[in-house]
Amino acid sequence: MTSALDEARGALTTGDVPIGAVVLDPAGAVIGRGRNVREAEADPTGHAEVVALRAAARERGEWRLEGCTLVVTLEPCTMCAGAAVLSRVERVVFAAHDDKAGAVGSLWDVVRDRRLNHRPEVVAGVLAEESAALLATFFAEQRSRGA
Numbered sequence: 312m313t314s315a316l317d318e319a320r321g322a323l324t325t326g327d328v329p330i331g332a333v334v335l336d337p338a339g340a341v342i343g344r345g346r347n348v349r350e351a352e353a354d355p356t357g358h359a360e361v362v363a364l365r366a367a368a369r370e371r372g373e374w375r376l377e378g379c380t381l382v383v384t385l386e387p388c389t390m391c392a393g394a395a396v397l398s399r400v401e402r403v404v405f406a407a408h409d410d411k412a413g414a415v416g417s418l419w420d421v422v423r424d425r426r427l428n429h430r431p432e433v434v435a436g437v438l439a440e441e442s443a444a445l446l447a448t449f450f451a452e453q454r455s456r457g458a
Contacts, residue, residue, distance in 0.1 A: 312382055312384070312404070312406060312437045312438040312442075313438070314331075314333045314341060314344070314382070315331040315332050315333050315359075315382045315383055315384050315406075316331060316384055316406075316438065316441060316442065316445070317331065318331025318332060318333065318344055318345060318346040318359065318363075318384075319331030319346060319347075319359070319384045319442070319445055320445070321346050322346040322347045322348070322359070323449065325348065325350055325351035326350045326351075327346065327347040327348060327349055327350045327351055327357075328347050328349075328446070328449060329346075329347070329384075329445050329446060329449050330346065330347045330358070330359045330383065330384050330385045330446075331344075331345065331346045331347075331359050331383070331384050332344070332345045332346070332359035332360045332362070332363035332364075332381060332382060332383040332384070333345075333363055333381075333382050334363050334364060334366070334367035334376065334379050334380065334381055334382070334400070335379060335380040335382065336367075336371075336378070336379055337378035337379065337401075342366070342367045342370040342371065342379070343362075343363040343364060343365070343366035343367025343368075343369075343370060344362075344363055344366060345358075345359040345360065345361065345362025345363030345364070345365075345366060346359050346362065347359050347362075348362060356390065358387075358388065358390065358391050359383060359384070360381060360383050360387050360391035360394060360395065361390070361391060361394055363381065363383075364376065364381065364394055364395070364398050364400075367379060367398075368398065374398060375398070375399045376398045376399055376400045377399045377400075377401065378401050379398075379400045379401060380400060380401060380402045380403075380404060381395050381398075381400045381402070381403050381404070381431075382404045382405075382437075383403070383404070383405045383406070384405070384406045384407065384438075384442040384445070385405065385406065385407050385409050385413075385442060385446065386405045386407065386408050386409040386413035386414070386415050386416070386417055386435070387403065387405065387413070387414055387415050387422075388409070388412045388413070388414055389412075389414040389419060389421055391414070392414035392415050392419070392421035392422050393414075393421055395422060395431055396421065396422055396427055396429050396430070396431065397429075399429050400431050401431055401432060402431050402432040402433070402434060403415060403422060403431050403432070403433050403434070404433075404434040404435075404437055405433075405434075405435055405436075405437070406436070406437055406438050406439045406441070406442035406443070407439045407442040407443040407446065408435065408436075408439070415433055415435070416433065416435065
């Protein structure tokens, strides 16, 4: 999670919401990194998880990320939860819950939907306070600037 938090901090340089993600291979090595790039790249799909999953797939040379773990600083949204399912990651680990858009148990539970053909294991709350504090500071600064 510390690597994902480092990625999240990197998103601050482009004015993006500080969310970071990494993908670990079965041995625990980082094979994909991502941070939010929606503002930086004018890309509505530029979420940290999607960026990290794409990088991991390129590194592996295939889209199936079986045995891998997606680690992210905020509970994935519906798009990112769906990407985790479709990429066949073995596990999703996240820090802070997202009561407004979370799709891994908070608002929806995409990854545990029995109608889907793959359901990754979920580990929630890892370094949640640190992630939540980073996000709270970012949004407080945005409000103070009137953004």
